[in-house]
Amino acid sequence: MKIEQADILVVDDELGMREGIRRLFASQGHRVDTAETGRLGVEKGTLREFDIYFIDLKIGDIDGVEVLAEIRKVYPEAICVICTAYASIDTAVETTRLGAYHYVAKPFAPEEIQLVFDRALERRWYILEARRLRVEQERRLLEVSREKSRIRTIINAIDDGIVVLNQQAEVVLFNPQFLKLLQLEHDLTIGQSIFEVLPDQFKGVITDIFEQKDALKAIKQEIVIQPPAKLVVMANSTPILDETGQLLGFVSVLRDISELKQLELLKSQFVNMAAHELKAPLSAIQGYMEMVLDKSLGDEPDIYDGYLRRSLERSKTLTTLINDLLNISRIQAGKVRREIERLIPAEMAEATIEFFKNEIHKRGLTTELDLDKTLTVDADREELQRVFTNLISNAIKYNREQGTIRIAITSDGRYVKISVADSGIGMLAEEKERLFEEFFRAKNYYTRNITGTGLGLTLVKKIVDGYAGKIDVTSEYEKGTCFTLYLPMVM
């Protein structure tokens, strides 16, 4: 608590005074500078800050009061001791008003000025210490505010919604994502009770947290903000405890799990549809079998032949359905291992027509082929074969008796264009729209006796999509349908 080496300026026109003070304090290890005129005193005294100023009141050129004023103007905390032989109450009042620290009447004994000096130096120390603390405090405040803004930036950048509550369930901290996830239109105010703003679904969670005070643990809960799965958040709420285990508040982290929920919903819809589609042929087969075994319609054996044939037909559909389901699930899981080779679609179309020739003959269908055999595509043979099989079998199934199947394989320079057209029953606009949906089958007067899985075209589309191709459909009800595939051409 001491200044070991003080800087002192003595402003006095009397050499004896200057030297006397200089010698006295220099011998104590202090640095003493002097000025013999008022002007020089102002010049030196304002150039840098001295710890203590001794200023004579009556100097030759300018008044000591003025010197004092000039110095204090630059250094408002400067410690100035006024020395003068013309002591009077007036000057004492005047110099004190101007901020002089003390007043010493000349002549004075060294002990006298030493006493004033010691106290002045102590005062100076306090001033410097206060100044240092002020600077340090400012630096700390700056640091704290930087730290706060860093934390705020981090919290705001997090994609999850965050809210921190105190014991009274008042908001301590939150980020914009929190408002967004709970669809709160108004901003929150720090200190506001969370119950004023929360949607009802979430209030229960907060109440639960505050009520389970004995067994404090994190609570995870799904909250549906917009049903059924438009906006669902997972709220993970954790108590904040002090070092003694006392509850200070809670932090809730909200994560948007809507996408996950939507996928779950789609998945469960798919499973339901699949279950229904698997059950339908089984119901038919079981019903027929029961009739056959019970001889429900009488003892004549021939009357059941049709039922047995239909049962066989439906069980075949069931097998196809299961294969289609497996293929779709493989494509969706990205587990298809494609063996890409150069294929000539024209040859595959011809082979497929050959494969179905009995069915084509049975229904009296004519085939018209316009196949460019020079065109090639790079694809997996099995997949491209499935595309041809599904499209041509549809063209047979959904055709009319004595109808035609037209297959053309051409090119527009960039894509190989494969079109399969029939002269069959066609589709209504609303049926065409849902054509590629899983399990969708057009149901009308004409389609009642046609079996199918509702997955054939879904598969075709998924396969074509896998080769960056596309599929177009034109159809006219009761006239026919044409599927056109575009597959990237091998140049």
Add this chain to the structure above:
Amino acid sequence: MTKKILLIDDDVDIIEMNSALLIHAGYRVVSAFTGSEGLEKAVSEKPDLIILDVMMSSVGEGFEVARQIRKNPDIAQTPILMLTGVNREHPFNLRVGPDADWNPVDCFLEKPVQKDMLLDKVFSMLNDH
């Protein structure tokens, strides 16, 4: 007089077997393959009983058909027997009774329906009305 039953189902085999069973049991049967065809026939044929499949081309189409039947005063009193393959898997809250306005059917049977069960139900529903 022989009672007339309307079968509405999108599965041609279910229609085939049920109509064979019902005809064998002495009923007259008309059938419809779609919901709209079923509604038309319910009006034109004035059946004594309608056997309706719950899920046709879209989920719950059968319910919609039942509602439409109940809305038409000419046929609103026709008893409806609903066949369902989805009773367990689907979250439909199946309530029975003409007063339940959102799902106005009289009875449910789960597919595949046992022959005797179907005939018993049809018999009792026709004689209750």
